[in-house]
Amino acid sequence: MFTAALNFTRLRAQFIKEALSILRDPRSRMVVFVPPILQLLVFASAATLEVRNVDIAVYDQDAGRWSHELVQRLERAHFIARVRHVDSERSLHDLLDHGEVIAALDIPVDFSRGVAAGAGGRVQVLVDGRRSNSGQITVAYLSTIAAEMGAEVEPDALSPTPAVVRHWFNPNLIYRWFIVPGLTGILALFSALLITSLSIARERELGTFDQLLVSPTSTPEIIISKSLPALAIGTLLGLLMVAAGVFLFRIPFTGSFGLLLLGLVLFILSVVGIGLMISAVSMTQQQAILGAFSIGVPAVLISGFATPVENMPVFLQWLAQAIPLTHFLAIVEGSFLKAMPPGDVLASLWPLLVIALGTLTTATLFVRGRLR
Amino acid sequence: MPSSAVTAGTPQAAHADAAAVVIDGVVKHFGHVHALRSITARIHYGRLTGLVGPDGAGKTTLMRILAGLLVPNAGHATLAGHDVVRDNDAIHVASGYMPQRFGLYEDLSVMENLRLYAQLRGLDADRHAGLFADLLEFTRLGPFTARLAGKLSGGMKQKLGLACALMARPRVLLLDEPGVGVDPVSRQELWRMVQALTDEGMAVVWSTAYLDEAERCESVLLLNQGQLLFDGPPRELTAQLEGRSFRLEDVGAGRRAILAEALGLDSVSDGVIQGAGVRVVLRAGAPVEPVAALADAAQLQLTPVPARFEDAFIDLLGGGPGGSSALAERLPPVELGSDIAVSCRNLTKRFGDFTATDNVSFDVHKGEIFGLLGPNGAGKSTTFKMLCGLLRPTAGEAHVVGHDLRRASGAAKSRLGYMAQKFSLYGLLSVRQNLEFSAGVYQLEGDTRRERIAEMIETFDLGDWLSATPDSLPLGHKQRLALACALMHRPPVLFLDEPTSGVDPITRREFWTHINGLARKGVTIMVTTHFMDEAEYCDRVAMLSRARLIALDTPDALKRTAARAGRADPTMEDAFIHLVESADLELAGTA
Numbered sequence: 001m002f003t004a005a006l007n008f009t010r011l012r013a014q015f016i017k018e019a020l021s022i023l024r025d026p027r028s029r030m031v032v033f034v035p036p037i038l039q040l041l042v043f044a045s046a047a048t049l050e051v052r053n054v055d056i057a058v059y060d061q062d063a064g065r066w067s068h069e070l071v072q073r074l075e076r077a078h079f080i081a082r083v084r085h086v087d088s089e090r091s092l093h094d095l096l097d098h099g100e101v102i103a104a105l106d107i108p109v110d111f112s113r114g115v116a117a118g119a120g121g122r123v124q125v126l127v128d129g130r131r132s133n134s135g136q137i138t139v140a141y142l143s144t145i146a147a148e149m150g151a152e153v154e155p156d157a158l159s160p161t162p163a164v165v166r167h168w169f170n171p172n173l174i175y176r177w178f179i180v181p182g183l184t185g186i187l188a189l190f191s192a193l194l195i196t197s198l199s200i201a202r203e204r205e206l207g208t209f210d211q212l213l214v215s216p217t218s219t220p221e222i223i224i225s226k227s228l229p230a231l232a233i234g235t236l237l238g239l240l241m242v243a244a245g246v247f248l249f250r251i252p253f254t255g256s257f258g259l260l261l262l263g264l265v266l267f268i269l270s271v272v273g274i275g276l277m278i279s280a281v282s283m284t285q286q287q288a289i290l291g292a293f294s295i296g297v298p299a300v301l302i303s304g305f306a307t308p309v310e311n312m313p314v315f316l317q318w319l320a321q322a323i324p325l326t327h328f329l330a331i332v333e334g335s336f337l338k339a340m341p342p343g344d345v346l347a348s349l350w351p352l353l354v355i356a357l358g359t360l361t362t363a364t365l366f367v368r369g370r371l372r
Numbered sequence: 373m374p375s376s377a378v379t380a381g382t383p384q385a386a387h388a389d390a391a392a393v394v395i396d397g398v399v400k401h402f403g404h405v406h407a408l409r410s411i412t413a414r415i416h417y418g419r420l421t422g423l424v425g426p427d428g429a430g431k432t433t434l435m436r437i438l439a440g441l442l443v444p445n446a447g448h449a450t451l452a453g454h455d456v457v458r459d460n461d462a463i464h465v466a467s468g469y470m471p472q473r474f475g476l477y478e479d480l481s482v483m484e485n486l487r488l489y490a491q492l493r494g495l496d497a498d499r500h501a502g503l504f505a506d507l508l509e510f511t512r513l514g515p516f517t518a519r520l521a522g523k524l525s526g527g528m529k530q531k532l533g534l535a536c537a538l539m540a541r542p543r544v545l546l547l548d549e550p551g552v553g554v555d556p557v558s559r560q561e562l563w564r565m566v567q568a569l570t571d572e573g574m575a576v577v578w579s580t581a582y583l584d585e586a587e588r589c590e591s592v593l594l595l596n597q598g599q600l601l602f603d604g605p606p607r608e609l610t611a612q613l614e615g616r617s618f619r620l621e622d623v624g625a626g627r628r629a630i631l632a633e634a635l636g637l638d639s640v641s642d643g644v645i646q647g648a649g650v651r652v653v654l655r656a657g658a659p660v661e662p663v664a665a666l667a668d669a670a671q672l673q674l675t676p677v678p679a680r681f682e683d684a685f686i687d688l689l690g691g692g693p694g695g696s697s698a699l700a701e702r703l704p705p706v707e708l709g710s711d712i713a714v715s716c717r718n719l720t721k722r723f724g725d726f727t728a729t730d731n732v733s734f735d736v737h738k739g740e741i742f743g744l745l746g747p748n749g750a751g752k753s754t755t756f757k758m759l760c761g762l763l764r765p766t767a768g769e770a771h772v773v774g775h776d777l778r779r780a781s782g783a784a785k786s787r788l789g790y791m792a793q794k795f796s797l798y799g800l801l802s803v804r805q806n807l808e809f810s811a812g813v814y815q816l817e818g819d820t821r822r823e824r825i826a827e828m829i830e831t832f833d834l835g836d837w838l839s840a841t842p843d844s845l846p847l848g849h850k851q852r853l854a855l856a857c858a859l860m861h862r863p864p865v866l867f868l869d870e871p872t873s874g875v876d877p878i879t880r881r882e883f884w885t886h887i888n889g890l891a892r893k894g895v896t897i898m899v900t901t902h903f904m905d906e907a908e909y910c911d912r913v914a915m916l917s918r919a920r921l922i923a924l925d926t927p928d929a930l931k932r933t934a935a936r937a938g939r940a941d942p943t944m945e946d947a948f949i950h951l952v953e954s955a956d957l958e959l960a961g962t963a
Contacts, residue, residue: 013812
């Protein structure tokens with residue numbers, strides 16, 4: 001009777017205590033609710049791989065009909081904020097040197113003549129290699145503009161057509177389509193990690209953890225009562241992000257909602273286990289927060305959120321398989337854009353289940369270990 | 373003996389009449405909290421001045437103003453002739469200040485700490501060696517220079533803190549509660565060092581909440597709630613109480629009932645248990661007859677005893693609380709199958725090579741108040757934690773009401789109550805939510821749960837505070853709430869871990885009234901404490917030193933061991949020091 005591992009009355013009392021501790025603590029509320037909203041706004045609007053609002057310098061030595069046409073097309077292009085006209089090669093280089101423009105076009109004197117003669121025109125493009133990624137994308141945009149112009153000048157000519165790349169699932173390469181589903185995982189990760197890693201450490205600071213340990217409550221009860229609020233809040237935040245993706249950013253949701261929810265719950269449970277482990281070994285809340293970030297940040301980097309796991313050394317690829325976020329990202333990205341078939345989702349679900357069981361068991365052992 | 377290097381700032385004869393510190397109408401408030409209400413006093417060179425008062429009296433605020441760390445809202449203060457506000461830089465040179473938790477760098481060794489403080493004081497590197505040698509000799513820390521400060525015992529930390537504060541050879545030394553967390557043996561050392569410093573002419577201010585420490589000071593400033601209640605030699609204050617303190621001798625088993633009865637008399641303002649006796653203090657002008665009648669009825673001897681500083685303090689505050697515990701009155705008497713409530717056999721705990729508890733065995737009887745005492749690091753809290761199931765023993769076993777803590781820990785735990793040092797309440801939950809939580813975690817349900825919670829609210833008078841958070845409660849109510857949470861499930865055994873540290877004497881008396889009442893109902897009380905007068909409340913005391921049980925007896929029997937020529941009536945503190953020292957000698961003899 002007393003020694004039963006799970007008792008509903010004890011469990012309920014502890015669950016209420018945990019929930020109140022989070023909701024009544026202004027610090028906890030800040031940690032849990034403010035960063036997700038800020039991150040949503042900042043990441044979704046600022047963090048982007050698209051090239052926008054860049055300046056281009058043009059040194060038009062030709063000043064003929066076709067060079068004029070080219071410059072006008074540049075000025076109409078959406079990605080260019082301003083076309084800066086210069087009158088010497090030197091100032092062209094200066095602008096590039098100072099990083100004021102990302103690319104510079106040097107139009108030679110014989111450009112229009114060459115085009116008119118049907119021999120085609122050649123323009124020199126100088127790109128700021130320090131910003132290699134944006135630079136390359138800019139070059140691609142510029143060559144598209146040039147190709148369009150060429151097609152107009154000589155519709156029948158067999159001018160070399162640039163390779164046409166079709167991006168599957170995200171044909172327009174809208175960056176938000178990629179980042180918002182990923183954010184779902186990251187926000188749920190950090191909120192669940194912080195809530196749980198603070199929970200035991202907070203009690204230890206107050207001295208109430210000893211009070212709890214001398215009561216007849218069992219370790220599984222402590223683990224469950226500390227997991228549930230984090231699970232509830234993490235799931236809520238995750239779903240909020242999914243809703244934001246669908247309704248605010250209009251990202252096509254093509255997968256199964258039920259499987260995504262299952263994945264989210266398993267994902268958070270595995271994170272809760274990690275958080276409780278951190279909490280069990282932390283003496284203060286400060287240590288717990290540091291612990292949560294020193295686990296959470298590398299986990300995000302290795303999960304493949306920013307860089308593909310396939311590009312990592314083999315050892316890290318193995319490690320990535322042990323990180324719950326890796327699998328959840330596969331599920332959430334698949335559900336949003338790929339209409340991932342249930343079979344493929346399951347392939348990511350079972351590792352999450354294994355990791356969740358592993359971390360929660362270890363957390364139970366850690367908490368029990370505090371008694372020794 | 374401190375060398376001149378330590379105390380070179382000796383005031384000259386010209387200064388002898390001038391006061392070291394002049395406090396003139398100092399007022400300080402933090403928001404709505406009045407920490408100091410117009411304090412005026414003087415502190416002299418060559419004297420140990422006690423700054424005495426319960427927690428929240430304003431001691432630390434006054435110290436920090438004198439150390440030039442806080443600016444008073446009104447009034448002036450000078451230290452060694454310098455105004456604490458205008459000549460702030462001079463204050464830091466003339467004074468040495470040791471805050472409550474001294475700012476030692478725990479990851480640095482003793483020597484590295486000394487070096488750092490010397491450099492912070494801008495002392496020459498080549499002069500360090502001589503100065504350090506003096507300080508290390510003075511504090512007897514010489515053998516520990518390589519040890520990390522974090523690994524020092526409480527007493528050694530205070531001594532290192534003192535060494536650092538003495539670095540600049542101050543003329544006024546401000547020590548904020550140096551006796552906290554320090555066992556009687558180490559405290560003795562600190563007194564010795566301070567005595568040597570005052571002999572050299574330094575002014576030393578020692579703040580304390582222990583009223584027995586006040587008696588050792590040459591002069592005392594007694595603070596309560598920001599007001600100066602008394603300024604002068606402690607004897608002057610206790611003299612006012614002359615003829616009002618008595619002891620009922622050898623009361624024995626009935627002493628708790630006698631104390632409750634005595635405290636119920638109108639003529640008695642205060643009373644405590646002292647070993648087998650009961651000590652009472654009469655109200656001013658009250659006749660002794662009612663107490664004498666009580667003594668006659670119980671066939672007890674009533675002896676007049678000298679007044680103590682604590683008697684005077686309680687008297688200034690209008691007397692202690694009454695003697696009956698509303699809580700204990702409601703409890704049914706405890707029924708146990710056996711007379712033994714708690715027992716341990718060959719209890720041992722090792723952390724790596726270090727043995728914290730070594731082969732400790734004892735039995736605690738039902739309804740007994742059992743004290744665990746010992747110097748810092750002697751293993752008393754390790755032993756205590758094993759007895760209530762917070763630590764697993766390496767060897768040996770512990771039983772609570774017949775249940776083995778290892779095999780049936782759930783069953784044993786549901787039969788014990790526990791109250792920790794800092795009250796251990798959920799600060800984020802309201803008072804009612806704390807009560808609800810305790811009820812739930814001990815599996816109280818339905819009507820029982822509602823009744824118990826209502827009962828606790830009523831007996832402890834918590835009705836007005838239900839939606840407040842524990843941190844906003846007055847100290848006394850906070851302690852009541854902690855006790856209510858620990859007793860919600862009516863445990864037959866109650867564990868108290870330094871339950872009254874940092875609590876004022878009145879709140880402490882109220883607490884012990886409840887504990888005495890519980891013991892009379894048959895609740896077994898296990899208690900650890902640093903307060904020697906709390907050890908007097910115990911039926912029996914187990915003394916631990918260097919992980920071993922060195923003595924186990926009634927407080928009176930322990931005191932008798934320390935009796936010798938010139939000390940006919942030794943105190944509990946004398947007994948403590950005597951027992952620890954003779955155990956150490958014995959250990960040295962066998963080694």
